[in-house]
Amino acid sequence: MGGIESIVRLLDMTSRFSEQMLHQLSAKRGITPAQLFCLTYIRRNPGRTLSDMSAALGVSMPACTRMIDRLVQARLVERYESATDRRARVLSLTDKGAQFEQDITEERLRLLRTVVERMDGASQEALQRGLDAFLRASPSPETFCLHCGGEHDDDCPADPG
Numbered sequence: 001m002g003g004i005e006s007i008v009r010l011l012d013m014t015s016r017f018s019e020q021m022l023h024q025l026s027a028k029r030g031i032t033p034a035q036l037f038c039l040t041y042i043r044r045n046p047g048r049t050l051s052d053m054s055a056a057l058g059v060s061m062p063a064c065t066r067m068i069d070r071l072v073q074a075r076l077v078e079r080y081e082s083a084t085d086r087r088a089r090v091l092s093l094t095d096k097g098a099q100f101e102q103d104i105t106e107e108r109l110r111l112l113r114t115v116v117e118r119m120d121g122a123s124q125e126a127l128q129r130g131l132d133a134f135l136r137a138s139p140s141p142e143t144f145c146l147h148c149g150g151e152h153d154d155d156c157p158a159d160p161g
Contacts, residue, residue, distance in 0.1 A: 011134070019033075021108065021111060021112075022036070022108070025104050025107055025108055026104070029100065029103075029104060030074075031071075031074075032067075034059070034067060035067050035070065035071055036101070036104060037057060038053065038057070038064075038067050038068065038071060038077075039071065039076060039077070039093065039097060039100065039101040039104075040101055040105065041053050041056060041057060042077060042091045042092065042093050042097075043093055043098065043101050043102075046092070047090055048090070048091060049082065049088045049089060049090055049091065050064055050065060050068060050079070050088075050089055050091060051088070053068075053091065068091065071097070075094055075096055075097070076093065076094060076096060076097030076100055076101075077091055077092065077093060077094065077097050078091075078092050078093075078094055079091060079092075080092065
């Protein structure tokens with residue numbers, strides 16, 4: 001098999017690899033991948049509300065509220081009243097939550113780095129070019145946008161401009 005079908009198959013396998021790694025890292029620490037996305041969103045977007053996060057992650061308000069409730073109970077997240085809107089609740093990571101999210105992120109990146117380091121230099125460059133081109137060709141970059149807030153890279157393939 002070659003051509004487009006082979007590429008699609010490889011992308012599917014890569015996606016499964018990434019999903020499985022995320023599930024294993026989350027499960028090992030007793031949270032779901034969705035809760036991990038919440039922690040990462042809060043870290044990257046300080047001062048945002050539950051409503052902001054719900055919209056950015058494409059999750060209903062009730063589902064988002066339940067996830068945050070669990071994270072608050074685990075003492076990973078705290079909610080406090082907005083200084084500008086008394087009805088809004090601003091989300092923040094606790095010190096424990098920040099360390100927790102950082103540890104999982106570092107482990108995930110370490111695992112990915114280990115795989116990439118096994119590749120020769122030419123293959124690494126080809127992968128980088130190919131992944132960048134693939135993401136830039138996407139008709140809907142919002143589906144893979146990391147909502148990285150202050151960590152935004154101006155050359156991000158999710159940038160619509």
